[in-house]
Amino acid sequence: MIVLVLVLGALVLVGAVIIVRARRRPRRPAPAVARAPMPEVLVTQATPRPTIDQVAPTSFADRLSTSRGVFERVRAVTSAGVLSAEQLGLVEEVLLRSDVGVATTNEVLEQLKNDGAVDGLALTLRRLLLSYLGSSRTAHTQAEAGRVAVWLFVGVNGVGKTTSIGKLAHRFVSEGQSVVLAAGDTFRAAAADQLEQWAIKTGSDVVRSSEGADPGSVVHDALGRASARGADIVLADTAGRRANSTNLLDELAKVRRVADRAPGQVVETLLVLDATTGQNAVSQAREFLAAASVTGIILTKLDGTARGGIVVAIERELGIPVKFVGVGEGVEDLVAFDPEAFVASLLDA
Amino acid sequence: MFDALTERLERLSSSLRSRGRLSEADLDEALGDVRSALLEADVELGVVRAFLDAVRTRLDGEVVNQSLTPGQQVIKAVHEQLVEVLGSTPLKITYASRPPTVVLLAGLQGAGKTTTAAKLASWFKQQGRQPLLVAADLQRPAAVEQLRVLGSQIGVDVFSHASDPVDVARRGVEEATRLGRDVVIIDTAGRLSIDEPLMREVRSISDATSPQYTFLVIDSVTGQDAVATARTFHETLELSGIIVTKLDYDARGGAVLSVRGVVGRPVVFASTGEKLSDFDLFYPERMASRILGMGDVLSLIEQAERTMDREVVAESASRLMSGTFTLDDFMAQLNQVRKMGSLGGLMKLMPGVTKEMRSAAANVDDGELNRVEAIIRSMTPHERRDPQIIDGSRRTRIARGSGTTVNAVNQLLKQFTEMRKMMRQMAGGGTPALPGGMGRMASLAARANAQRSETMPEGFEALAAGMKSATPPTRSGGKSKKKKGGRVTPPKQR
Numbered sequence: 001m002i003v004l005v006l007v008l009g010a011l012v013l014v015g016a017v018i019i020v021r022a023r024r025r026p027r028r029p030a031p032a033v034a035r036a037p038m039p040e041v042l043v044t045q046a047t048p049r050p051t052i053d054q055v056a057p058t059s060f061a062d063r064l065s066t067s068r069g070v071f072e073r074v075r076a077v078t079s080a081g082v083l084s085a086e087q088l089g090l091v092e093e094v095l096l097r098s099d100v101g102v103a104t105t106n107e108v109l110e111q112l113k114n115d116g117a118v119d120g121l122a123l124t125l126r127r128l129l130l131s132y133l134g135s136s137r138t139a140h141t142q143a144e145a146g147r148v149a150v151w152l153f154v155g156v157n158g159v160g161k162t163t164s165i166g167k168l169a170h171r172f173v174s175e176g177q178s179v180v181l182a183a184g185d186t187f188r189a190a191a192a193d194q195l196e197q198w199a200i201k202t203g204s205d206v207v208r209s210s211e212g213a214d215p216g217s218v219v220h221d222a223l224g225r226a227s228a229r230g231a232d233i234v235l236a237d238t239a240g241r242r243a244n245s246t247n248l249l250d251e252l253a254k255v256r257r258v259a260d261r262a263p264g265q266v267v268e269t270l271l272v273l274d275a276t277t278g279q280n281a282v283s284q285a286r287e288f289l290a291a292a293s294v295t296g297i298i299l300t301k302l303d304g305t306a307r308g309g310i311v312v313a314i315e316r317e318l319g320i321p322v323k324f325v326g327v328g329e330g331v332e333d334l335v336a337f338d339p340e341a342f343v344a345s346l347l348d349a
Numbered sequence: 350m351f352d353a354l355t356e357r358l359e360r361l362s363s364s365l366r367s368r369g370r371l372s373e374a375d376l377d378e379a380l381g382d383v384r385s386a387l388l389e390a391d392v393e394l395g396v397v398r399a400f401l402d403a404v405r406t407r408l409d410g411e412v413v414n415q416s417l418t419p420g421q422q423v424i425k426a427v428h429e430q431l432v433e434v435l436g437s438t439p440l441k442i443t444y445a446s447r448p449p450t451v452v453l454l455a456g457l458q459g460a461g462k463t464t465t466a467a468k469l470a471s472w473f474k475q476q477g478r479q480p481l482l483v484a485a486d487l488q489r490p491a492a493v494e495q496l497r498v499l500g501s502q503i504g505v506d507v508f509s510h511a512s513d514p515v516d517v518a519r520r521g522v523e524e525a526t527r528l529g530r531d532v533v534i535i536d537t538a539g540r541l542s543i544d545e546p547l548m549r550e551v552r553s554i555s556d557a558t559s560p561q562y563t564f565l566v567i568d569s570v571t572g573q574d575a576v577a578t579a580r581t582f583h584e585t586l587e588l589s590g591i592i593v594t595k596l597d598y599d600a601r602g603g604a605v606l607s608v609r610g611v612v613g614r615p616v617v618f619a620s621t622g623e624k625l626s627d628f629d630l631f632y633p634e635r636m637a638s639r640i641l642g643m644g645d646v647l648s649l650i651e652q653a654e655r656t657m658d659r660e661v662v663a664e665s666a667s668r669l670m671s672g673t674f675t676l677d678d679f680m681a682q683l684n685q686v687r688k689m690g691s692l693g694g695l696m697k698l699m700p701g702v703t704k705e706m707r708s709a710a711a712n713v714d715d716g717e718l719n720r721v722e723a724i725i726r727s728m729t730p731h732e733r734r735d736p737q738i739i740d741g742s743r744r745t746r747i748a749r750g751s752g753t754t755v756n757a758v759n760q761l762l763k764q765f766t767e768m769r770k771m772m773r774q775m776a777g778g779g780t781p782a783l784p785g786g787m788g789r790m791a792s793l794a795a796r797a798n799a800q801r802s803e804t805m806p807e808g809f810e811a812l813a814a815g816m817k818s819a820t821p822p823t824r825s826g827g828k829s830k831k832k833k834g835g836r837v838t839p840p841k842q843r
Contacts, residue, residue, distance in 0.1 A: 276568070
């Protein structure tokens with residue numbers, strides 16, 4: 001910590017030197033720089049994503065059935081073996097526009113350049129992307145004998161944690177399990193109310209506390225309730241938090257420890273990610289992995305125009321598998337992740 | 350990634366300088382790096398292309414500036430172009446001659462509309478207005494509740510009604526007129542841009558209330574999809590501006606540039622934290638630096654100029670240069686830093702500061718600084734001037750006097766000594782191992798300075814040169830690595 005102060009003192013000194021020197025010198029007007037005219041509207045037709053304008057698919061399945069667009073174009077220019085610059089450019093564009101990210105895209109391009117695409121560009125590309133999505137996707141629901149299984153939900157603000165919990169509660173309840181929801185988001189105004197409404201809607205039990213209460217204690221109480229009633233599973237909400245705030249992540253780690261103590265056992269820690277998120281999703285995943293040992297990802301809002309390609313990068317770099325995807329607003333619209341379908345939809349951009 | 354960009358560009362062969370002009374090939378190489386950097390920052394591909402074209406035009410044939418390396422020149426052009434795009438056609442809030450002024454907020458689910466509505470209300474209140482919040486998000490469970498809670502925190506009334514959203518909005522405006530409120534902020538349901546019924550609904554709300562301002566609330570972590578979103582909303586609602594949220598995340602926020610590029614509307618407000626006060630007008634320069642990952646030297650310097658006592662600073666600066674920097678100077682410096690604001694905030698503005706350092710700084714509270722001050726204050730004037738004389742028994746006394754441990758005193762002294770050593774070498778143009786941030790800070794500051802007075806002040810040039818040569822290409826520097834290289838261990842939680 002003292003280190004920091006010193007670094008800071010030093011840095012500010014440098015700044016100070018600059019100021020002082022700058023002040024001593026009369027300012028001369030900077031010569032005019034040639035200004036490039038920038039159009040008022042940079043890009044009017046920025047995303048030529050043909051499928052969006054033609055049809056507005058409302059569900060993931062619909063979108064898969066309309067596997068057209070650039071993927072078709074990619075197929076159209078396919079010739080076995082060596083790839084042209086144009087083809088590679090097309091692949092790059094499709095991947096970048098799906099938020100797959102520069103690093104992963106470059107790796108794919110590199111592989112395509114080296115190995116060519118003997119069985120056609122489309123198939124090769126598909127296989128390459130699928131090779132990044134290799135992890136096991138089993139969602140564990142069983143705790144050790146005598147303990148209650150806990151699923152902990154983590155993520156930044158606004159990604160749909162509470163909604164995902166509601167949908168999963170519905171899923172478990174309709175499978176005949178008894179569910180306890182823990183309203184561990186004690187920060188956001190009315191978050192507990194939102195979860196309570198889901199509890200009523202799905203017929204689950206909810207444990208909540210007042211705003212600003214210690215989330216650990218809410219989870220603790222929920223575990224007590226669950227074990228007393230012999231519930232099958234506890235779904236624990238947490239407050240959305242920045243992935244770069246140590247204090248908040250420490251707090252989360254604490255919640256996880258509480259949830260993992262008998263009678264509870266954390267069998268899944270699910271990071272909820274919004275499909276519209278860009279490259280920051282990787283750093284979110286990294287931080288939450290470190291703080292709460294994330295075991296899987298729920299990718300929400302895939303029913304929009306966003307492709308969620310960033311999960312490819314996350315799985316490639318960090319090995320965290322996507323386990324569920326949110327594909328609509330309906331209570332049934334949280335489904336198990338299907339890599340094949342996902343890759344198809346990425347390439348259908 | 351971006352730090353790497355800045356480094357890469359600065360390393361662009363110095364032989365370019367002698368040619369006096371940036372060649373086509375140099376530009377291609379440099380702009381290729383810029384392209385990757387922008388894409389990593391989530392700027393949309395089409396916008397990246399248009400942007401690079403503009404930068405190319407700007408740089409084309411420009412005579413190489415004597416005081417800048419070609420790499421720096423590219424960065425400067427990119428930065429300026431960013432500022433120009435982000436900052437052109439600013440929006441000035443004017444109020445309707447016949448109140449109330451209606452403000453409509455729209456955006457995707459989870460972008461932060463409800464929180465933004467409250468923050469905006471609070472902002473208007475600070476401007477001496479009397480806002481009314483209207484909760485027309487009847488979709489998300491408990492959204493109305495959330496706005497009520499937030500409203501009560503900032504002392505702004507919230508209107509809602511269990512009917513349909515259009516009706517709520519219309520009645521909200523009527524209610525505002527009745528109560529004599531001059532600003533109405535309407536929070537609408539989050540929606541996916543392709544969800545037609547909901548887009549129609551927000552359109553009807555807009556038609557029913559004819560808002561003066563329609564703001565799109567967009568999350569700074571949004572990826573390539575930002576463009577599709579913005580375009581659809583713009584086509585539906587004719588946006589007047591953009592509010593960007595969650596700028597406290599460590600995302601580069603390229604989405605802001607994408608959206609600005611596509612809809613041609615200015616970014617008006619930025620939300621930078623969870624607290625209701627973390628909300629302000631949008632500053633294009635800051636965003637430009639952020640997208641480029643440069644830190645915000647200009648803001649930093651401005652802030653320094655505003656708050657620092659120039660006499661004190663000048664004195665310790667000159668002593669720093671001559672290598673006679675004492676603990677007294679250090680403490681004076683520390684107090685100046687404190688005046689500038691929180692450490693975490695300052696670190697954000699500083700370029701080349703790693704994420705670890707930043708989050709470590711965010712967790713430094715005043716108590717820690719107080720402890721450092723206490724230690725120094727527990728020393729005699731003589732000890733402060735010449736820390737060499739502090740032996741074991743003096744250390745024990747200082748620790749007791751400051752209520753800390755001998756260990757803490759040792760640490761402070763050791764690091765102070767090393768810092769001083771480094772500073773002396775730097776001032777003397779030596780080549781101490783000084784990885785990471787400082788060198789970059791110096792060169793960036795040099796650039797900022799060059800923008801101000803075109804030529805760098807002589808004394809500073811020497812310092813900057815010393816620092817530049819002191820910046821090793823890798824972070825495998827010498828002993829002092831732990832100190833400056835960003836490999837700072839986060840402080841223990843207390």
